[in-house]
Amino acid sequence: MRASRFHISTLKEAPADADIVSQKLMLRGGLIKKLAGGIYNYMPMGLRIIRKVETIIREEMNRAGAIELLMPVVQPAEVWQETGRFDKMGPELLRVKDRHGRDFIIQPTSEEVVTDIARQEIKSYRQLPKNFYHIQTKFRDERRPRFGVMRGREFTMKDAYSFDRTVEDAGKSYEAMYAAYCKIFDRLGLTYRAVAADTGAIGGDKSHEFQVIADTGEDAIAYCPTSDYAANIELAEAVALVAARAAAAQAMQKTPTPGKSTCEDVAALLGIPLERTVKSLVLATDTDKGAVIHLLLVRGDHDLNEVKAGKIEGMKDGWRFATEAEIVEHFGCKPGYLGPSGMNKPVRVIADRTVANMSDFVCGANEVDFHFTGVNWGRDLPEPDLVADIRNIREGDPSPDGKGVLAIQRGIEVGHVFYLGTKYSKAMNATFLDETGKPALMEMGCYGIGVTRILGAAIEQNHDEKGMIWPASIAPFAVVICPVGYDRIEAVKAEADRLYAELQAAGIDVLLDDRGERPGVMFADWELIGVPHRVTIGERGLKEGKVEYQARRDAAATPVAVGDIAAHVKAALAA
Amino acid sequence: MRASRFHISTLKEAPADADIVSQKLMLRGGLIKKLAGGIYNYMPMGLRIIRKVETIIREEMNRAGAIELLMPVVQPAEVWQETGRFDKMGPELLRVKDRHGRDFIIQPTSEEVVTDIARQEIKSYRQLPKNFYHIQTKFRDERRPRFGVMRGREFTMKDAYSFDRTVEDAGKSYEAMYAAYCKIFDRLGLTYRAVAADTGAIGGDKSHEFQVIADTGEDAIAYCPTSDYAANIELAEAVALVAARAAAAQAMQKTPTPGKSTCEDVAALLGIPLERTVKSLVLATDTDKGAVIHLLLVRGDHDLNEVKAGKIEGMKDGWRFATEAEIVEHFGCKPGYLGPSGMNKPVRVIADRTVANMSDFVCGANEVDFHFTGVNWGRDLPEPDLVADIRNIREGDPSPDGKGVLAIQRGIEVGHVFYLGTKYSKAMNATFLDETGKPALMEMGCYGIGVTRILGAAIEQNHDEKGMIWPASIAPFAVVICPVGYDRIEAVKAEADRLYAELQAAGIDVLLDDRGERPGVMFADWELIGVPHRVTIGERGLKEGKVEYQARRDAAATPVAVGDIAAHVKAALAA
Structure with missing residues (x-):
């Protein structure tokens, strides 16, 4: 290409509303041009990069046996109503009525349409496995679009959907996509990590995020530098830091701690390490018979992991923090001096794995300005109702695979592989005839890569004070x-x-x-x-x-x- | 590709709602799959063809110096309001409100957005000429989508937009695109014709359609087999079939023609060729001072061309057929016996070029059941107020370039090149600084190719009773x-x-x-x-x-x- 036949347009300064480095550099370099909030023109320089990213994705998807098609941007509400997502999804789903008043949506993803295709096209187990993908414009009406192409409203995504006969076959499809994603991100020339991820509200129970490592990333990743272990911080397993409960050495005593309502303050007053204290968090779940109160206990130097809390039996349908009135009713005391011993009314006590193995610990006495010291499970209070992993891991924690200690780094999610199971095939009755001639639900997986987001992530990872630094495989020009x-x-x-x-x-x-x-x-x-x-x-x-x-x-x-x-x-x- | 790794899905019968051969074959061959009215999934077999078409288009556009970018599908109303099209366009423009209630549209084309880019990016005459194009999903909310991909609602279009300093330069850009289009359609392996076209309501004054020749085409094309002349029938110039007016040989006579209200019946009754008769059509234009009545005269065997009528001075702002009341008021006679002689009130007489050169002709006498014979201009009635080309050409007419006679064939419009002038640059104030440092409006052109429509057109042109027949360059497999x-x-x-x-x-x-x-x-x-x-x-x-x-x-x-x-x-x- 000769520059005189191309369009080169650079700016000395980025527009004032650009808020991260990748966005600033893309605007300054003339890769993108803002048209509306979260909606960008991909300028010639940016489009060259997008096309190279798409080509690498397409080649590896094809190599892995996935088959490309193209599903529409404007999709009829009917299929989205079959799965309930037309109503369930919030205002980020852009809804539109056509000239006849019929409901349509601008696709944010295509589970419904691809399942509609599969249920019509796949009749027999002989046609399985199948993996359909497309690279297509998506729209999500973000409340506050920001970070340029990282959290835009219109963007390009590659989304693939696998259909299998059995859970085992679906696992093979999942592994094939996982391997293809590794090849794709290798070829893109990016430093990345495949991270076990929370399956969240989409359903299904197996999921990995592909995170491009960058200090500016939104996500925190726990990983073990001496093994393969990596997980989103929301999901990373926190092991007990105390291997087994030691014998009690102290007597329980009510100790005055006037005005000291945090573990840090109490530890300082008593001259003990923070690791000897226990933090109390009071959660509530609403049932037909009224609110149930849960006391969650983590070590004083640990933090509650709210995603993990939501996975505890009895809290899976949603929880909230208890109100001060509920706390006073159950503990006879306002927050700051709460603990698992001497409550007014019974509450469910859930101890973190570490807390469950502590002895001679310090906790609130359920009386303002007092804490207990020398507290021991079994002797001073009943065993916890439940012991569970409810805390965030911290750098230096043992890796759950036992092969080292955990470190934390930040990343930008650019890909996601997800085992869906029969969530969509069941809702839409996508069946095939199995070997015995009986209809069976297809096992599904979905696999996304944010094509335009990759540009932002690559820049966040690779730039200096002069500008962007592209890997040769996706540079606008080599x-x-x-x-x-x-x-x-x-x-x-x-x-x-x-x-x-x-x-x-x-x-x-x-x-x-x-x-x-x-x-x-x-x-x-x-x-x-x-x-x-x-x-x-x-x-x-x-x-x-x-x-x-x-x-x-x-x-x-x-x-x-x-x-x-x-x-x-x-x-x-x-x- | 191995079939076992691909998705092949054929049907013995097309769905009942398929109405043309290309749609039936595309559905039967598994190239497309209907999702909603006028909205199709492009299945793997069809997508391969689309990608090959896109590649050919892209290569020739790049070779011609056009620069690819990508403009959004969802576009803010603001730019469409600047040109007035947000309000002017009918319900085929799909409008949508985002979560904050702001107006957006799903793009049917991108004049506004590209002009917005140009006015920001192009500051100086040194940056011109420039031609930006994209290949992107379009949406037109057709009232009655039909014919599969030929008149769908969602489709893929390549649209290019040129920006130039002068009308002369814009002409060069136009010629470059015209030449690129010829190369594209040559490489696509299609039989086509570049046809001078009506510029219609889009504005501008130079336009060619690229028509794929097919008996089933919607458009009629007049062309000269012995020269380059080709034009849409709406535009094809009709020359005078009588070279010069002969001297009068008959006296004008009022002749009874009871019940004979058509030229055919009158010619039969009088035993004369239809070519001796003149047909009267009464049109009206509405002005501040009331309706103006126009009498348009074409030879008895000719048809009025309504597009040409709309281009006559005084009728450019729209016309209608006169009401019977208006006709009776001006002619003193009901339709069927009207003529240019002996009217009640003055009307504007517009004669077709052929009629203006006729002598001893037959026309209505403005009296029920009577016609005049032997009528001659100048002697029996004043010369026409205007002589103009107002009729449709017919097969066998002399070609307007004088190089043969015209034939008619049918075609499917798959491309369009259009000189826009300053219509959009003026509305959006897209200026550049010229050599003297003064701001000047950019001269624009727009150039479209219906990517997905090409599939339908190719099939309409190339199929037999067994199915589709693809040119090797765009066949799903060679x-x-x-x-x-x-x-x-x-x-x-x-x-x-x-x-x-x-x-x-x-x-x-x-x-x-x-x-x-x-x-x-x-x-x-x-x-x-x-x-x-x-x-x-x-x-x-x-x-x-x-x-x-x-x-x-x-x-x-x-x-x-x-x-x-x-x-x-x-x-x-x-x-």
């Missing part, structure tokens, strides 16, 4: 040739044209900057845009038979003989 | 290998696998039908789907060292030596 004085120095023009032709002939995606701009302008543009390899051709260097090569991350340029430059660039690309 | 007994005969499997590998290695898009189906099933499927080249491999043939080759249009298969088949297929593809 190589840029910057001739100094292209429009006025014959020798420069001749060498630039020659090298351009040679690299093009080798199938390299090269841009020739024939705009005639000053070197400073060219360099600033291409460093901002993040083309990974640059060749500068100047009159003085040519007199000595030299041009300059510089990789985007290099601090300085390297002189290379004119005769060697093509081979030099090819070697750099192959590295 | 070659299919049909091994008879792939699943049970080792020699057949070995030869099929070998040929498949050889053709694949040569870069040929080949499908190996490894389903193990009977030959009859395989042949019916591939003839329906319309793969252009087929190789059949059978046990008996192999024993003689032969396989069979058959092109989709061949009546029978040709035996070819095993060692020659790859070369034979390559030669057929190159032909």
